[in-house]
Amino acid sequence: MRDTKDEFGSLERSPLHLLHRADQCATDLFLAVLQEDGLTPRQFAVLSTIAKFEGLSQTHLVERTGIDRSTVADITQRLLKRGLIQRRRTREDARAYAVTLTELGWNRLKAAAPYVKRVDEAILAALADTHRERFVDDLIAIVDALQSKPDTPE
Template sequence: MAKAGNSLNRSATHLLHRAGQRAADIYADEVRGGGLTPRQFAVLTAVSQQEGLTQTDLVERTGIDRSTLADIVARLLSRGLIQRRRAKDDGRAYAIKLSGQGAKALRDAQPAAAAADTRLLASLPPAKRQDFLESLNLIVGESDD
């Protein structure tokens, strides 16, 4: 635990990084070596909510940078979790959809992801959890600038 006088305790950048590390550790513990990474889970969740998204759409919805997203899509394709076809609106882009195996992988991962969120938020008093999530959404919403 950091000491009270430590200026890092007042650095939003540092604390968000540490919180992200903690969230990743909790997620990995809940998944226990199998299943999806947090980013793969985010991509599959976004695709499950709207079939036919392009990789550009997925970048916008998940906040994952283009090159990382391209790698994630390639890995999900190779595992048979998604399918892609040329987008109707843009022949250069690919529309992504879940395969049956991808839908199952997502369903299987949802309890672990929910448990990770519950464990992470348990660090906060119940009355502050919703405010915390809203604050994170405000920060993330500003990242588009």
């Protein structure tokens, strides 16, 4: 029998695994708090990005949110069907759509925002007050460092 104890590393100390688990926990909390609203964390991210940068193309939504192209296309389709966003062809590129919030989209975003803030606060409450700001800064540093690396690790 082969001893693989150390061969594959420890999931308990794996940043990859722990980030995934933290994401699962945060998503579960988000969905529990916003269960009646029907928004997912990614849909909220897209809506809030559209609100901040009204008229973005779907390509720019990908860049601003970090959500992959096919998922953004799926999310925008779902938000269109729910009447939360509208899109129109851009003047610069007839193939691209500019996306804006509808009045219903603005209302839904405003209604969800305090609940999302509560979720953020609940996540950070797992840490000592003195570590919360640093934790967010560290997450930003990880995202910035990894999204700028085009190659996979060797």
